[in-house]
Amino acid sequence: MDWLTIITNLLPLLPGGGGQAGALAQIAADLIQRIKSQSGMTTEQILDRAGVTLDDNKRMLLEDLERLQGANP
Amino acid sequence: MKPRRIPKLHILGLVVFSLLLTACPQENPNDPLRKYAKAVDNMAGAINSMIRAKRSLASDGRITPAEDLTLTKALLVANEAVSVFHKRVKSLTAAPDASTKAELISLLNNVTTAVDDLNNQGVIGVGNAESKQKLARFIATLKAAITVFSGL
Numbered sequence: 001m002d003w004l005t006i007i008t009n010l011l012p013l014l015p016g017g018g019g020q021a022g023a024l025a026q027i028a029a030d031l032i033q034r035i036k037s038q039s040g041m042t043t044e045q046i047l048d049r050a051g052v053t054l055d056d057n058k059r060m061l062l063e064d065l066e067r068l069q070g071a072n073p
Numbered sequence: 074m075k076p077r078r079i080p081k082l083h084i085l086g087l088v089v090f091s092l093l094l095t096a097c098p099q100e101n102p103n104d105p106l107r108k109y110a111k112a113v114d115n116m117a118g119a120i121n122s123m124i125r126a127k128r129s130l131a132s133d134g135r136i137t138p139a140e141d142l143t144l145t146k147a148l149l150v151a152n153e154a155v156s157v158f159h160k161r162v163k164s165l166t167a168a169p170d171a172s173t174k175a176e177l178i179s180l181l182n183n184v185t186t187a188v189d190d191l192n193n194q195g196v197i198g199v200g201n202a203e204s205k206q207k208l209a210r211f212i213a214t215l216k217a218a219i220t221v222f223s224g225l
Contacts, residue, residue, distance in 0.1 A: 006217045009213040010214065013210060027126050031122045031214065034114070035111075035118070038114060043106055043110045046111055046113075046114045047159070047162065047163050050113045050117040053121050054152060054155060056121065057121050057152045058152055058153075058156070060124050061124060069142070
């Protein structure tokens with residue numbers, strides 16, 4: 001994987017990379033930490049985590065969709 | 074005596090070096106599915122990050138409700154495409170043969186199309202230039218994860 005591309009793209013969102021401290025910096029840091037944590041996990045664990053995240057993503061997006069369509073019918 | 078300060082650039086360099094050491098281990102040839110698992114996990118994580126980023130930008134008024142709605146719909150399609158791909162990768166028990174590779178390529182094409190639509194319809198349409206630039210960084214992460222499969 002092009003890890004360098006991923007990290008290079010996210011670093012500018014971090015305070016040390018030119019970004020500002022705040023929610024987006026934390027989100028970028030969490031994503032880098034997630035990628036980093038794969039090295040201590042089995043392949044099965046990585047796939048399981050991906051499945052949980054995808055289910056969580058769907059739930060969050062459906063919540064957002066309901067809220068936004070309620071505001072902009 | 075003034076305390077000696079370490080330049081920010083040096084700290085950044087150390088962070089990058091440490092990340093590269095831990096995030097770029099040699100793939101185990103006895104586990105050919107590992108790189109696919111990591112790439113799918115990165116796609117799931119990047120979509121999750123983008124949802125959180127979009128929520129943060131919306132709550133700060135840096136994207137409009139209409140832009141938020143367009144992004145949400147496009148993210149749902151992308152998340153569904155990755156979910157289908159994830160299920161297929163999870164069902165693999167060995168390195169994919171030719172017919173499985175063809176199937177994976179077809180599923181991956183759906184992911185690529187969904188991510189392109191997310192970019193073209195969602196991110197590029199964001200009016201606030203700074204918000205657009207930040208969201209584009211997560212799109213780049215998704216695209217980098219997809220490139221893992223270019224060798225299929």
